[in-house]
Amino acid sequence: MATVQIVDVRKDFGSVKVVKGIDIDIRDGEFVALVGPSGCGKSTLLRMIAGLEQITGGEIRVGTKVVNNVAPKDRDIAMVFQNYALYPHMTVAENMAFSLKLKGVPKREIEQRVNKAADILSLTPLLGRVPRQLSGGQRQRVAMGRAIVRDPQVFLFDEPLSNLDAKLRVQMRAEIKELYQRLKTTTIYVTHDQIEAMTMADRIVVMHDGIVEQIGQPLEIYDQPDNMFVAGFIGSPAINLYPGSFRTEDKAVFETDGGIIVPLERVPAGTPRRRGVLGIRPEHVAIDPAGAISLAVTVTEPTGSETFILGRSEQETMRCLFRDRVALKPGDRVQLRPDPNRILFFDEETGRRI
Amino acid sequence: MNRSFTYRASLLFLAALAALWTLFPFAWYFLVSLTTPGHIPRRFSFPDVLTLDSYASALFGSGAKGVSANYSILPNIFNSFVVAGLTVVGCTVLGFGAAYVFSRGRSTTLNVLFNALLVIRMTPAVSLAVPIYLMINTYGLADTHIGLSLVHIMLSLPLAIWLLKGFIDGIPVELEEAALIDGASVLQVLRYIILPLAAPGVAVAACFVFLASYVEFMFASILSRGSSDTLPIAIAGYNSDHQTFYNEMAAASFMSMIPLFIFFYFAGRYMVRGLTMGAVK
Numbered sequence: 001m002a003t004v005q006i007v008d009v010r011k012d013f014g015s016v017k018v019v020k021g022i023d024i025d026i027r028d029g030e031f032v033a034l035v036g037p038s039g040c041g042k043s044t045l046l047r048m049i050a051g052l053e054q055i056t057g058g059e060i061r062v063g064t065k066v067v068n069n070v071a072p073k074d075r076d077i078a079m080v081f082q083n084y085a086l087y088p089h090m091t092v093a094e095n096m097a098f099s100l101k102l103k104g105v106p107k108r109e110i111e112q113r114v115n116k117a118a119d120i121l122s123l124t125p126l127l128g129r130v131p132r133q134l135s136g137g138q139r140q141r142v143a144m145g146r147a148i149v150r151d152p153q154v155f156l157f158d159e160p161l162s163n164l165d166a167k168l169r170v171q172m173r174a175e176i177k178e179l180y181q182r183l184k185t186t187t188i189y190v191t192h193d194q195i196e197a198m199t200m201a202d203r204i205v206v207m208h209d210g211i212v213e214q215i216g217q218p219l220e221i222y223d224q225p226d227n228m229f230v231a232g233f234i235g236s237p238a239i240n241l242y243p244g245s246f247r248t249e250d251k252a253v254f255e256t257d258g259g260i261i262v263p264l265e266r267v268p269a270g271t272p273r274r275r276g277v278l279g280i281r282p283e284h285v286a287i288d289p290a291g292a293i294s295l296a297v298t299v300t301e302p303t304g305s306e307t308f309i310l311g312r313s314e315q316e317t318m319r320c321l322f323r324d325r326v327a328l329k330p331g332d333r334v335q336l337r338p339d340p341n342r343i344l345f346f347d348e349e350t351g352r353r354i
Numbered sequence: 355m356n357r358s359f360t361y362r363a364s365l366l367f368l369a370a371l372a373a374l375w376t377l378f379p380f381a382w383y384f385l386v387s388l389t390t391p392g393h394i395p396r397r398f399s400f401p402d403v404l405t406l407d408s409y410a411s412a413l414f415g416s417g418a419k420g421v422s423a424n425y426s427i428l429p430n431i432f433n434s435f436v437v438a439g440l441t442v443v444g445c446t447v448l449g450f451g452a453a454y455v456f457s458r459g460r461s462t463t464l465n466v467l468f469n470a471l472l473v474i475r476m477t478p479a480v481s482l483a484v485p486i487y488l489m490i491n492t493y494g495l496a497d498t499h500i501g502l503s504l505v506h507i508m509l510s511l512p513l514a515i516w517l518l519k520g521f522i523d524g525i526p527v528e529l530e531e532a533a534l535i536d537g538a539s540v541l542q543v544l545r546y547i548i549l550p551l552a553a554p555g556v557a558v559a560a561c562f563v564f565l566a567s568y569v570e571f572m573f574a575s576i577l578s579r580g581s582s583d584t585l586p587i588a589i590a591g592y593n594s595d596h597q598t599f600y601n602e603m604a605a606a607s608f609m610s611m612i613p614l615f616i617f618f619y620f621a622g623r624y625m626v627r628g629l630t631m632g633a634v635k
Contacts, residue, residue: 072531073536075535083528086532089551098533098536098546099536102542
């Protein structure tokens with residue numbers, strides 16, 4: 001196990017800057033998820049940590065050692081690829097034993113370690129099969145087995161679940177988490193799926209356009225997003241964001257450009273100008289006959305455990321999520337009250353949270 | 355599938371016609387090889403006596419004077435195998451390395467080089483006859499197995515590279531990256547990952563290269579002076595200034611095909627594709 005320090009790391013492909021100076025300090029035994037939309041540089045960053053991609057600038061340290069110019073094989077890391085990258089001409093056992101064989105580990109010990117890993121991942125009955133005889137979930141497990149037999153300093157996961165169907169994904173998510181809790185090896189996990197990041201990681205690094213937008217614990221990022229991008233990216237269904245103006249004539253209100261008026265207890269301190277962006281998470285509204293927002297329901301999506309409502313209020317569309325069953329149908333009108341303690345405001349120009 | 359009888363009959367007729375068109379000369383030639391030495395059927399007719407005399411005399415040089423060339427093609431079979439074997443080894447080893455570089459490399463220079471290799475193949479071989487003869491002669495390699503295989507390697511290498519590149523292109527690069535992280539050096543990646551997965555491609559390339567060398571006539575005839583004559587030279591040798599020994603020529607031609615069948619049978623077993631299935635996805 002080891003710490004991983006990423007100091008001002010940059011990556012250019014020709015004149016295109018893909019990673020623009022990233023600092024992340026990963027603690028020993030921590031599970032960190034890199035999350036962000038496609039093209040944000042998260043996979044490139046992971047590949048740089050693995051040594052598959054040259055670093056244009058900055059420094060990556062595994063433990064105390066700077067690994068910028070160290071070959072992947074000497075970094076003592078293991079990686080699970082998105083498409084598993086199992087060796088198709090080798091059996092499951094051979095796939096898992098490959099790294100140990102290259103290292104010259106004695107046969108007996110290889111066998112012991114492979115068996116132990118197979119046992120952990122319930123792969124024992126499959127040891128003699130080749131990858132094409134396995135299902136997606138089994139292949140995924142073999143890829144993890146190949147990583148854990150080596151007992152590396154750091155695990156890298158590159159979107160390992162994105163090729164699985166929804167049900168299997170949830171199952172494997174739990175398996176990876178369980179495995180991590182058992183091994184407590186430093187883990188860096190790249191995903192574009194915020195649910196995976198939220199549910200699995202100790203800390204989340206939200207990346208966008210080659211930079212880090214925010215680093216923090218999952219709920220911290222959810223409740224106190226640093227900026228509009230993070231607020232919009234984390235959370236599903238997505239947060240409602242309405243540009244508008246603060247008014248203090250009568251009492252403090254925020255009026256969105258689309259005409260919704262939200263009463264405020266007070267205008268947030270440090271508001272530099274009268275403009276701003278209001279953020280309301282879909283689940284932070286309650287049905288209340290005295291509520292200030294009048295919503296015309298256009299779509300309802302009951303899923304059993306919760307009900308998603310899409311509607312229009314004045315000129316704005318609004319997403320709402322209720323944990324209880326609500327008897328609403330398209331065309332209905334309902335009064336809503338946003339939770340005053342949980343609404344967020346952002347600076348319209350910088351996007352920073354006020 | 356409820357096609358009419360006429361439809362199926364006409365398809366069958368077309369197929370039969372195509373087969374007949376291609377096979378007729380061979381069939382006739384085959385009959386020549388089975389005819390009593392010295393007799394050539396002028397038209398396609400079934401000979402009165404079927405005999406293997408021409409085969410025996412081509413193999414052992416045991417034919418009667420006047421109707422036989424009196425030499426054995428056994429040494430020529432040996433020569434052909436040595437030359438083709440060396441060519442296969444040279445082309446697959448060099449071709450595999452080059453194909454890997456062409457497949458994984460990303461540079462304009464490589465693209466230009468790769469296309470140049472293919473363009474060179476489009477020039478008629480005869481235009482290279484003089485320079486190659488001079489080169490091989492200068493280094494004292496004329497009439498040697500090595501000399502001829504060097505030329506054959508030059509002729510077949512572009513094809514081998516092109517074929518192998520296609521196969522290596524199909525091997526996901528993630529497998530290499532996984533192996534690098536697993537602790538493999540670049541050579542170990544080639545040895546343990548790329549080579550086993552490209553094995554069917556290597557078998558295909560080996561077959562084509564073997565065939566090309568085995569039947570190559572022009573350079574073999576320019577560079578040989580007797581001791582390294584390959585089969586095509588020996589077969590052509592039945593046509594001398596004074597006489598042409600058609601029966602033996604035909605017998606030798608048919609016998610020359612047998613080793614090819616055997617070679618292709620064994621190589622074909624390695625050509626089974628679909629090994630990469632299940633690697634990624």
